[in-house]
Amino acid sequence: MIAIGGFSPLKGFLERADYETVVEDMRLSSxxxxxxxxxxxxxxxxxxSLKEGNWIRLNDPEGNFIGVLxxxxxxxxxxxxxxxxxxxxxxxxxxxxxxxxxQGAVNLAGPVWLLQRDDHPxxxxxxxxxxxxxxxxxxxxxxxxxxxxxxxxxHRAHEYIQKCALEVVDGLFLHPLVGATKSDDIPADVRxxxxxxxxxxxxxxxxxxxAINPSAMRYAGPREAIFHALVRKNYGCTHFIVxxxxxxxxxxxxxxxxxxxxxxxxPEELGxxxxxxxxxxxxxxxxxxxxxxTSPSLKEERIHLSGTxxxxxxxKGELPPPQFSRPEVAAELIKAMQN
Amino acid sequence: MIAIGGFSPLKGFLERADYETVVEDMRLSSxxxxxxxxxxxxxxxxxxSLKEGNWIRLNDPEGNFIGVLxxxxxxxxxxxxxxxxxxxxxxxxxxxxxxxxxQGAVNLAGPVWLLQRDDHPxxxxxxxxxxxxxxxxxxxxxxxxxxxxxxxxxHRAHEYIQKCALEVVDGLFLHPLVGATKSDDIPADVRxxxxxxxxxxxxxxxxxxxAINPSAMRYAGPREAIFHALVRKNYGCTHFIVxxxxxxxxxxxxxxxxxxxxxxxxPEELGxxxxxxxxxxxxxxxxxxxxxxTSPSLKEERIHLSGTxxxxxxxKGELPPPQFSRPEVAAELIKAMQN
Numbered sequence: 001m002i003a004i005g006g007f008s009p010l011k012g013f014l015e016r017a018d019y020e021t022v023v024e025d026m027r028l029s030s031x032x033x034x035x036x037x038x039x040x041x042x043x044x045x046x047x048x049s050l051k052e053g054n055w056i057r058l059n060d061p062e063g064n065f066i067g068v069l070x071x072x073x074x075x076x077x078x079x080x081x082x083x084x085x086x087x088x089x090x091x092x093x094x095x096x097x098x099x100x101x102x103q104g105a106v107n108l109a110g111p112v113w114l115l116q117r118d119d120h121p122x123x124x125x126x127x128x129x130x131x132x133x134x135x136x137x138x139x140x141x142x143x144x145x146x147x148x149x150x151x152x153x154x155h156r157a158h159e160y161i162q163k164c165a166l167e168v169v170d171g172l173f174l175h176p177l178v179g180a181t182k183s184d185d186i187p188a189d190v191r192x193x194x195x196x197x198x199x200x201x202x203x204x205x206x207x208x209x210x211a212i213n214p215s216a217m218r219y220a221g222p223r224e225a226i227f228h229a230l231v232r233k234n235y236g237c238t239h240f241i242v243x244x245x246x247x248x249x250x251x252x253x254x255x256x257x258x259x260x261x262x263x264x265x266x267p268e269e270l271g272x273x274x275x276x277x278x279x280x281x282x283x284x285x286x287x288x289x290x291x292x293x294t295s296p297s298l299k300e301e302r303i304h305l306s307g308t309x310x311x312x313x314x315x316k317g318e319l320p321p322p323q324f325s326r327p328e329v330a331a332e333l334i335k336a337m338q339n
Numbered sequence: 340m341i342a343i344g345g346f347s348p349l350k351g352f353l354e355r356a357d358y359e360t361v362v363e364d365m366r367l368s369s370x371x372x373x374x375x376x377x378x379x380x381x382x383x384x385x386x387x388s389l390k391e392g393n394w395i396r397l398n399d400p401e402g403n404f405i406g407v408l409x410x411x412x413x414x415x416x417x418x419x420x421x422x423x424x425x426x427x428x429x430x431x432x433x434x435x436x437x438x439x440x441x442q443g444a445v446n447l448a449g450p451v452w453l454l455q456r457d458d459h460p461x462x463x464x465x466x467x468x469x470x471x472x473x474x475x476x477x478x479x480x481x482x483x484x485x486x487x488x489x490x491x492x493x494h495r496a497h498e499y500i501q502k503c504a505l506e507v508v509d510g511l512f513l514h515p516l517v518g519a520t521k522s523d524d525i526p527a528d529v530r531x532x533x534x535x536x537x538x539x540x541x542x543x544x545x546x547x548x549x550a551i552n553p554s555a556m557r558y559a560g561p562r563e564a565i566f567h568a569l570v571r572k573n574y575g576c577t578h579f580i581v582x583x584x585x586x587x588x589x590x591x592x593x594x595x596x597x598x599x600x601x602x603x604x605x606p607e608e609l610g611x612x613x614x615x616x617x618x619x620x621x622x623x624x625x626x627x628x629x630x631x632x633t634s635p636s637l638k639e640e641r642i643h644l645s646g647t648x649x650x651x652x653x654x655k656g657e658l659p660p661p662q663f664s665r666p667e668v669a670a671e672l673i674k675a676m677q678n
Binding site for chain 1: 418499500502503504505506507540541542543544546587614616617624625626627628629630632633634661
């Protein structure tokens with residue numbers, strides 16, 4: 001993500017000065033907005049064996065040589081301070097905090113370079129780097145493009161919000177995250193198949209591009225919403241959808257905190273416009289999808305199922321109502337759940 | 340409209356310099372965007388009887404004293420030139436051009452003042468002046484407000500576009516035009532009753548304000564779209580919906596000309612953001628409202644009725660399909676047509 005420009009203006013793992021201002025103020029030391037530390041943490045022992053000024057070989061998890069780090073700094077950092085500031089909690093059961101607590105004690109910093117890459121093992125067709133997506137938007141004559149982040153299977157509420165946003169821009173960039181997620185999230189390949197089904201039948205292909213975001217989830221809620229938006233700006237998006245509890249987990253963040261946080265930056269600093277949506281559902285009174293903002297309906301006129309309820313239905317092989325999920329998508333999820 | 344600030348920055352009927360730059364360049368002589376001449380035209384004989392520098396009494400059509408004009412200028416103008424530039428045609432069968440051809444040969448110019456007004460004879464409840472709507476938006480905490488102009492009864496396509504727009508702003512300002520329209524348009528009182536029905540059952544009242552725009556229609560298509568947007572900015576709107584063939588009539592304008600014209604101005608010059616929507620309809624494939632931009636459907640999967648067809652059905656007392664019009668609205672239109 002760093003080397004392909006997905007994390008621009010970063011050119012490498014954060015040096016101490018940037019790390020500190022990011023954790024403290026959501027800004028790089030230059031003042032540019034940046035809300036999530038991007039660090040390479042290793043154990044003391046490894047750190048001791050490396051010299052500042054050295055070139056370090058970077059491997060993928062299988063041990064293949066994929067990149068080079070020019071080590072400019074190594075430094076200790078305060079894990080609970082990072083947890084508290086970035087995730088708003090010091091609890092180790094928070095999946096993002098857990099990763100921080102489990103990683104090494106020393107951050108290695110410096111610019112990175114990527115070697116010639118193999119295709120993505122699972123989604124080669126959807127591996128579209130920022131330079132390519134930007135060119136693609138240009139080729140299609142799109143001036144305004146809205147990005148959509150997701151780590152969940154698509155249901156009608158997502159589709160509604162995506163299409164609403166698309167109505168007022170030129171193109172939609174569906175950008176599901178397929179990097180590491182917590183173990184109880186639906187696997188990326190299942191989610192991508194659901195999106196393929198939607199692209200075939202329910203989306204106009206000349207207005208929508210499906211691509212993968214290879215990053216890991218942090219579950220940092222508001223701060224990650226800013227991060228997700230900046231990443232999509234790098235992919236060429238001019239707008240970014242922020243729904244309820246964006247990048248949230250458990251009860252750590254207020255339902256709309258990830259929308260409010262955009263007010264802490266000047267629009268021109270971020271360079272991408274957040275499109276904020278409330279809770280969406282099917283409204284039986286108006287017989288259409290709506291949100292709490294556009295529907296005059298009473299609670300009992302709203303078709304909404306909890307995640308728990310839906311998972312239960314799918315596990316039993318039951319289709320949720322078509323107002324909640326497209327039947328073809330639900331069928332795909334049932335198949336995956338029963339395997 | 341001038342005196343209540345609806346046509347700000349105008350303070351009166353256009354003087355010659357402003358009139359000429361408006362007709363020629365869609366700008367006042369100061370350079371500010373203004374696309375439609377706002378003039379008071381009288382016959383030569385009347386003009387001759389009035390002296391520049393005089394105060395002129397202004398009457399409403401019933402002869403009641405309603406305002407004062409400080410006559411600063413009187414000047415002849417070129418009607419065919421105005422017709423060609425503002426309406427894009429010199430044909431007298433164009434309803435806007437017809438009005439120009441039928442009005443007096445001399446424009447009276449100068450600032451105007453309004454006397455204490457009576458309530459609007461038909462819609463006192465919905466007569467909300469710009470200062471009041473702006474205060475009302477503020478009181479509700481709305482920072483972004485989208486305005487909707489219409490001279491037609493509301494059907495599902497309008498509702499869809501209005502709600503789409505509302506999803507991404509704080510509030511919706513429904514602002515039907517109730518001034519003079521051409522004789523075959525549906526009368527304002529019928530249209531307002533349709534909107535009242537919608538407000539009662541289909542719109543969330545805490546997010547939508549219904550008010551009248553007392554102006555006359557010009558049917559000037561693209562130029563009138565700019566004008567309509569500027570007027571809504573004066574009412575406090577930050578966004579303005581521009582659909583297909585906005586303010587059009589017959590075949591005088593291209594379907595999306597009223598959207599393209601916004602590109603001729605810098606966004607900061609206009610100070611209000613156009614939200615452009617394509618042709619909306621019910622899509623049987625996705626079982627929801629959509630536009631050509633968000634629907635992958637084939638033509639035969641779209642429920643759309645021509646205006647002629649709908650009028651024919653209503654005259655016969657037949658309800659159009661609920662995907663085209665809310666049944667309560669259609670019933671109101673049938674009642675009006677059969678009277």
